[in-house]
Amino acid sequence: MSLIDRINVCHRHDLSRYRPFSVASSRVGFMRADMARSLAQYPSVFRVTDQSVSVAEHLDTFDYRSAAIDSVMREMRQNGLISGWRDELFPVAETYGQPPLFDLERAAVPLFGVKAYGVHLNGYVRRDGEIWLWIGRRAASRPIEPNKFDHLVAGGLPTGMKPFDNLMKEAAEEASIPKELARRARPCGALSYRMELDGCLRDDTIFVYDLELPADFLPQNNDGEIADFRLMRLGEVERVLAETDSFKFNVGLVIVDFLIRHGYIAPDRPDYSDLALAVARKP
Amino acid sequence: MSLIDRINVCHRHDLSRYRPFSVASSRVGFMRADMARSLAQYPSVFRVTDQSVSVAEHLDTFDYRSAAIDSVMREMRQNGLISGWRDELFPVAETYGQPPLFDLERAAVPLFGVKAYGVHLNGYVRRDGEIWLWIGRRAASRPIEPNKFDHLVAGGLPTGMKPFDNLMKEAAEEASIPKELARRARPCGALSYRMELDGCLRDDTIFVYDLELPADFLPQNNDGEIADFRLMRLGEVERVLAETDSFKFNVGLVIVDFLIRHGYIAPDRPDYSDLALAVARKP
Numbered sequence: 001m002s003l004i005d006r007i008n009v010c011h012r013h014d015l016s017r018y019r020p021f022s023v024a025s026s027r028v029g030f031m032r033a034d035m036a037r038s039l040a041q042y043p044s045v046f047r048v049t050d051q052s053v054s055v056a057e058h059l060d061t062f063d064y065r066s067a068a069i070d071s072v073m074r075e076m077r078q079n080g081l082i083s084g085w086r087d088e089l090f091p092v093a094e095t096y097g098q099p100p101l102f103d104l105e106r107a108a109v110p111l112f113g114v115k116a117y118g119v120h121l122n123g124y125v126r127r128d129g130e131i132w133l134w135i136g137r138r139a140a141s142r143p144i145e146p147n148k149f150d151h152l153v154a155g156g157l158p159t160g161m162k163p164f165d166n167l168m169k170e171a172a173e174e175a176s177i178p179k180e181l182a183r184r185a186r187p188c189g190a191l192s193y194r195m196e197l198d199g200c201l202r203d204d205t206i207f208v209y210d211l212e213l214p215a216d217f218l219p220q221n222n223d224g225e226i227a228d229f230r231l232m233r234l235g236e237v238e239r240v241l242a243e244t245d246s247f248k249f250n251v252g253l254v255i256v257d258f259l260i261r262h263g264y265i266a267p268d269r270p271d272y273s274d275l276a277l278a279v280a281r282k283p
Numbered sequence: 284m285s286l287i288d289r290i291n292v293c294h295r296h297d298l299s300r301y302r303p304f305s306v307a308s309s310r311v312g313f314m315r316a317d318m319a320r321s322l323a324q325y326p327s328v329f330r331v332t333d334q335s336v337s338v339a340e341h342l343d344t345f346d347y348r349s350a351a352i353d354s355v356m357r358e359m360r361q362n363g364l365i366s367g368w369r370d371e372l373f374p375v376a377e378t379y380g381q382p383p384l385f386d387l388e389r390a391a392v393p394l395f396g397v398k399a400y401g402v403h404l405n406g407y408v409r410r411d412g413e414i415w416l417w418i419g420r421r422a423a424s425r426p427i428e429p430n431k432f433d434h435l436v437a438g439g440l441p442t443g444m445k446p447f448d449n450l451m452k453e454a455a456e457e458a459s460i461p462k463e464l465a466r467r468a469r470p471c472g473a474l475s476y477r478m479e480l481d482g483c484l485r486d487d488t489i490f491v492y493d494l495e496l497p498a499d500f501l502p503q504n505n506d507g508e509i510a511d512f513r514l515m516r517l518g519e520v521e522r523v524l525a526e527t528d529s530f531k532f533n534v535g536l537v538i539v540d541f542l543i544r545h546g547y548i549a550p551d552r553p554d555y556s557d558l559a560l561a562v563a564r565k566p
Binding site (some may be wrong): 098099163207274 | 473
């Protein structure tokens with residue numbers, strides 16, 4: 001695969017396989033037919049047609065919707081229709097910055113195809129003017145992409161948490177980065193992608209942070225989500241990303257952006273313009 | 284205007300007002316009806332229909348096409364149909380990195396709506412941990428956007444010149460940046476926009492560079508294109524950009540990208556996701 005293929009993987013989807021899912025006239029997600037059929041069993045909560053799914057209009061507040069949908073989700077979990085329950089709520093809104101319409105159990109987010117947000121940290125060191133990137137390997141027990149290479153720190157953004165606060169929390173849990181060091185992380189942009197994964201639509205936006213670390217810093221995982229860490233030269237990162245499937249799918253997107261922002265990938269490459277424009281493509 | 288409006292200005296266009304312009308079956312531009320009618324006067328060079336314009340098939344090499352089209356351009360200039368002649372050639376290709384199909388006088392580029400490339404340099408200094416950006420004011424004599432605020436260094440990419448070499452040349456001409464200092468400029472990405480300006484379609488890609496300058500550096504213009512320079516705090520840059528029309532249209536796009544990449548605009552803003560995704564939107 002080339003780097004551009006690695007980006008395109010994150011944008012691969014066919015919306016015609018999904019029905020729009022709306023709340024209070026706002027389209028907030030995309031749903032498979034089988035999920036729509038499951039929700040049709042709960043007509044007091046969901047209005048399901050052949051073309052669309054929406055939350056019943058009488059559920060007209062955040063609290064009503066969250067409570068009613070949570071009950072349905074728990075019943076579907078009991079019936080084996082939702083796996084990997086996280087006991088973690090994600091806010092559902094039309095766009096970032098708008099008040100959420102309801103909160104949804106994280107494991108159900110891909111089933112509704114609603115927008116989700118996360119933070120990724122490019123943790124790097126400089127040695128003799130060259131940049132090396134800290135790379136984690138996901139634990140074998142992770143439900144998504146086990147054993148794949150990942151960022152030093154990354155995590156989904158739950159309800160009620162600000163991106164920077166989430167990054168601080170994950171930096172402590174995932175890599176034991178001392179707070180005074182983690183605080184120097186700099187926001188560098190947002191990357192968005194919409195892709196089909198395991199038959200669901202993921203509509204994700206990643207808030208990207210960079211953090212230059214001291215040469216002697218050694219990350220240590222605290223939450224069992226990362227099996228080990230290694231430091232890779234950018235040349236090695238690029239080679240592994242282009243030639244193997246070792247990286248988690250969305251980590252590739254964030255790394256290509258990093259390579260571009262830091263000038264490792266430069267306009268002397270004939271594919272520069274394609275790469276730089278593709279990496280931040282809006283869905 | 285908000286910052287997002289400033290970005291959207293660069294993407295405003297209605298393709299239905301233009302006819303596709305192709306060379307050897309590749310669509311390379313978009314043309315107004317009046318330009319198409321002018322080119323219809325030269326049937327040995329252009330094939331013009333109500334739906335499209337193309338270069339005559341017998342002109343089947345780069346040299347043939349460049350020479351024949353150049354003759355037409357010079358005649359149109361004589362007839363007052365092309366103003367602001369630059370005597371500078373821009374390469375015309377389907378995408379960046381592909382061999383050009385012909386060379387075209389720069390003043391005619393918007394008339395053909397072909398892709399053009401340029402370089403912009405964010406020249407900045409740090410004072411007490413705060414970033415200040417060097418801003419130039421365009422000379423009153425400039426054909427496009429006179430007197431507007433501009434980057435420290437910016438320029439179109441002519442035929443046969445690589446982006447970095449072009450940046451080095453413009454850095455010397457526009458701001459007298461010593462070569463050993465200019466060479467530290469780092470490529471940070473590409474921004475693309477497609478907008479209607481003066482009834483023509485501009486389909487531009489800007490290669491963005493950052494350069495941290497010493498606090499005592501003072502730019503000096505050598506080519507008469509910049510009237511003066513000033514150093515602005517990022518807060519002032521943002522205010523002037525959002526509240527006034529003082530900046531050249533595409534400079535706003537590059538500056539919002541700079542503010543995002545350097546963490547001045549951060550995810551705590553409710554419009555962060557919109558801004559970060561809009562700035563790098565592919566046309």
